[in-house]
Amino acid sequence: MCGIVGYFGPKNGAKIIQEGLAKLSYRGYDSWGIAAKTGETLTIYKQTGDIERGEKLELPSTRVIGHTRWATHGSVTVANAHPHTNESGTIAVVHNGIIENYALLREALIDEDYLFKSQTDTEVIPHLIDYYMKRGQTFAESFSRTLSDLKGSYAILALHADGTLAFARKGSPLCIGIADGEYFISSDIPSFLAHTKNVIHLEDGDSGILDTELTITNYGKPAHRIATPVPWDITIARLGNHKHFMIKEIEEQQRTIPAALNQEHALIEQAVRLIKQTPNLVLAGCGTSYNTCAAAAAHFIAAGKHATPVIGSEFDSAAPLLSEKTLLIAVSQSGETADVLDAVKTAREKGARVIALTNVPSSSLARASDLVIPLGTGPELCVLATKTCTAQLAILTLLALKSAGKDTGTLTQAAASVRAVLEEGKKHAKKLAEQFKDATSLFVLGRGHLRALASEAALKIKEVTYIHAEGIAAGELKHGSIALIEEGTPVIVFGNNETRDLITSNAMEVRARGAIVLGIDSERSPAYDYHIPIPELGEAGQLLQILPVQLLAYELALARGCNPDKPRNLAKSVTVR
């Protein structure tokens, strides 16, 4: 939800910030803006729309901050786009997060004759800094005093016309990339990966100043933070020969699924020990991460382990069942999803242990957990979770099989089959997309652990194509949803040896009512109009079954003229409740 980035160094900062914002636009892309020190003043430029379609700015400046927005307070207008400034335009601020007490602060500032130009919560920040500066404090002191007035979550950059840059983080991610005499302060690493891999991961409560040197404090006390190299390759953040990150990341699964399974032995053993010890295993996540929790819970339960999947935003309903004996597996690609962080907090208050599964080992989630299992896919820039979805499924299935003492060979076989299944999926995806592109509704049916996969498949299709899509437990069909099946309704069926007989009947039922049925299954059933074969691999088969649906979602998006990387209304990282 919003991305911010700042540059402090000798080069053309406006160009660097524009390129950096483009890499952060997965966090929000309804408007963008920059503030650059030009001479003795700040030049502000703001625009609605996606930065990648915005004009390239010619602004010679070595001190620049920028923002790409996902609207929360106030609609998508130039006035609401960041940066926001004080009245004289000497202080500019960009912000990711929510200032919960902004209404009170705004009223108090209006009483002091401050004029507001936007409906945002952020605009109180430059005015507050201005307020304290007018009472004799320096920019740095005023920034720090302002922070103590704010309630809520934030990552903030404030640029003064004298070129001083102030920053702070509390509850929203912020890191500093350091190169030779250059600093990049940003919500996420891909925005500066082309310039440096040397990164300081700021802690909650950290704030600081960049003028002649970099100073960092934590809640007012001096803090010593060390830059460490990130093992990411710059090509991961580039499109290369691909048209979109979505298809690039789908194809990367040939590498990322085996990598996710290739975890440090001791780490997996430790996680398995904790799982075996707990009588109450809870798995929590949101969106795709919830779907993978639900699929994994089915594996744990099948192996006789009590396991409950909980949607992050509904975690309070599970709270009465938590105790110090509970083990929470918190799953989040970004590690910054507010509802998952809240779930961890609740679990911790009850004395539970927490294992984090995340793609960002420096994330807030990782820091709040006892054990961190990295997804290891490298940055995922498309808003849709594809390679991180299968990395989660791979690791959770590995944990389920290992803690049940089962053989994990099927997972290795699945990893080795990714390329072939992608190739097979590609043969069908374009043709099917042409056939399904005008559908108004689409259904995905599964049974057992494939029910959760059906929800994931439907999520993938709806978020990128805007076709209404539902994942249904196939047995539930006759209890309502079958009323929506009509001539030509596409229905995807996930089958395997265990469920084929029953799911074939369900497929027959929808086909009898005019549905066009695509079976993704190890065997062809007479109920399938189209069939994409995948190897029969039991629990591990789901890693492969989702791949053709990801490809279909991509082709459907193209066929319907939708941008696969930036679906409307969505942001990749949901840091507000």
Ligand code: M6R
């Ligand atoms: O970063 P997280 O895994 O916590 O994100 C959770 C969801 O916001 C995310 O999976 C979302 O549903 C994706 N758009 C799915 O493709």
